[in-house]
Amino acid sequence: MKRAVWLAAALGFAASSLAAQGVMVAPHAVYIDHRVRSGSVLLYNPGTEPVEVTISTLFGYPTTDSTGAIMLRTVDAPDSTLPSALAWIQAFPRRLTVAPLERQTVRLLARPPVGLADGEYWVRLVIAAKAGQIPIVGVSDTTAIQVGLTLEVRTIIGVAYRKGPVTTGVVLSQLRAQLLGDTLVTWSRLERQGNAAFVGTVRGTVVDSTGATRATFASPLGVYFTMQPRIASIVGKLPRGRYWLRYEVVAEREDLDPAVVLPAPVARDSVRLVVP
Amino acid sequence: MSKRPALLVVLLATASVFAFPDRGFAQAPFASFTADAVVVTVGMTIATLRDLAFGSVPKGLATTIAPAAATAGAWQVTGNPNAFVTIAFTLPTQLTNIQALPGSTMPISFGLTSALWRRANNNPAGATAFNPAIGTVGRFGPPPNPTINIWIGGTVSPAPTAKPGIYQGTIVLSLTYL
Numbered sequence: 001m002k003r004a005v006w007l008a009a010a011l012g013f014a015a016s017s018l019a020a021q022g023v024m025v026a027p028h029a030v031y032i033d034h035r036v037r038s039g040s041v042l043l044y045n046p047g048t049e050p051v052e053v054t055i056s057t058l059f060g061y062p063t064t065d066s067t068g069a070i071m072l073r074t075v076d077a078p079d080s081t082l083p084s085a086l087a088w089i090q091a092f093p094r095r096l097t098v099a100p101l102e103r104q105t106v107r108l109l110a111r112p113p114v115g116l117a118d119g120e121y122w123v124r125l126v127i128a129a130k131a132g133q134i135p136i137v138g139v140s141d142t143t144a145i146q147v148g149l150t151l152e153v154r155t156i157i158g159v160a161y162r163k164g165p166v167t168t169g170v171v172l173s174q175l176r177a178q179l180l181g182d183t184l185v186t187w188s189r190l191e192r193q194g195n196a197a198f199v200g201t202v203r204g205t206v207v208d209s210t211g212a213t214r215a216t217f218a219s220p221l222g223v224y225f226t227m228q229p230r231i232a233s234i235v236g237k238l239p240r241g242r243y244w245l246r247y248e249v250v251a252e253r254e255d256l257d258p259a260v261v262l263p264a265p266v267a268r269d270s271v272r273l274v275v276p
Numbered sequence: 277m278s279k280r281p282a283l284l285v286v287l288l289a290t291a292s293v294f295a296f297p298d299r300g301f302a303q304a305p306f307a308s309f310t311a312d313a314v315v316v317t318v319g320m321t322i323a324t325l326r327d328l329a330f331g332s333v334p335k336g337l338a339t340t341i342a343p344a345a346a347t348a349g350a351w352q353v354t355g356n357p358n359a360f361v362t363i364a365f366t367l368p369t370q371l372t373n374i375q376a377l378p379g380s381t382m383p384i385s386f387g388l389t390s391a392l393w394r395r396a397n398n399n400p401a402g403a404t405a406f407n408p409a410i411g412t413v414g415r416f417g418p419p420p421n422p423t424i425n426i427w428i429g430g431t432v433s434p435a436p437t438a439k440p441g442i443y444q445g446t447i448v449l450s451l452t453y454l
Contacts, residue, residue: 022321022322022323022324023321023322024319024320024321025319025320025321026319026320027319028319028320028355028356028453029453042319044319046321046323060452062360062454069412069413070360070362070413070454071362071413071454072362072452072454124452126450128448129322143440144332144440145332145333145334145335145382145434145438145440145441145443146331146332146333146441146442146443147330147331147333147339147371147382147384147432147442147443147444148327148329148330148442148443148444149327149328149330149349149368149371149444149445149446149447150444150445150446150447151324151327151328151349151446151447151449152446152447152448152449153322153324153351153448153449153450153451154448154449154450154451155320155322155451156450156451156452156453157320157453158453218358219358219360219415220356220358220359220360221360221454222454254356254357255356255357255359
């Protein structure tokens, strides 16, 4: 409950301190059960002007590039080797206007093919909102050149469709770590197990030679296939000495209902750090 | 209270403060909300803090707005603490004069460092530069400030013979939860 309070307070502060243009999208991840075959997303306009919203879908999943940066790999026409729900999950309505201080619900309807194998299938929902029009001043001066740019924002969230038994897990290997000033940079290889994405959190703890904790970090992560993420965390300047980084990948997420987070064994490893 | 109801409270409370920051919880528009999917989380909001405003520009001279300038475009995104998101732009290359005959355009360009992002801090000084044409991966700030701030500048280059009027284009900012 404590977390709930600060989250609400933080978001409330953000909302009250801005002349916001845009739309709030909740939740940021949707899980649809095969027995229900539907879901919903709420849109809320906290601003003072109507917001035009367009809904579309795409297929993509997080992975990493050669530097370890996390990226979304999109596939325009996913074939049968990919667990795509792009062809059979649709959103309604696809165009809508959300009035100021009003909410609208976008329904997600699934029409999976007959004989769909058990497992998890993915699609991404794109919520595009026209976020405002730049006021043009000095229009009465017909000799002037005025420049204005319309701003549009797109929020892209994940949708997962689960049929039958779904399992997940992660294999951790190739853990490396380096202290660069006050920043701890870690690299690891994470390979998903089972037939569903691993949605969890990477947690790191730096302990000194006495076993005392000197720093911690946490990073939510989704492993859809295999990834080698580079995670940089500010841990502060550590004094000279030898340390251990305890690194674990757990199937826990603070931002998701525990009912949708699939259980999985914790993957752990550790690596030595030296501050010369 | 179990975890799920606690998170529901977050959503309801969040919705209420977005809706009526100066009023009581009882007036929350989400009070009757029920979800038919098994999902209860906080949401993500992309708020446009400031437009990219060139205003009046001289003919024949390029006008540049730096991303850290007071007239740069600025957004603040609020979401899940420490979560990663991709930040991508769809950028115009030409602006169209909406008051002249069709075909009257003005080039607009964006440099390798025309965009900035920063976790949990809305001061562009100290932000990380990136190429808006390529995009980058950002990360929400830690508690209690789970925000990402994004800025963008650019350069317009009206020709000496550019027709007067209002030139417009569209910048699209895409945020993807990873």
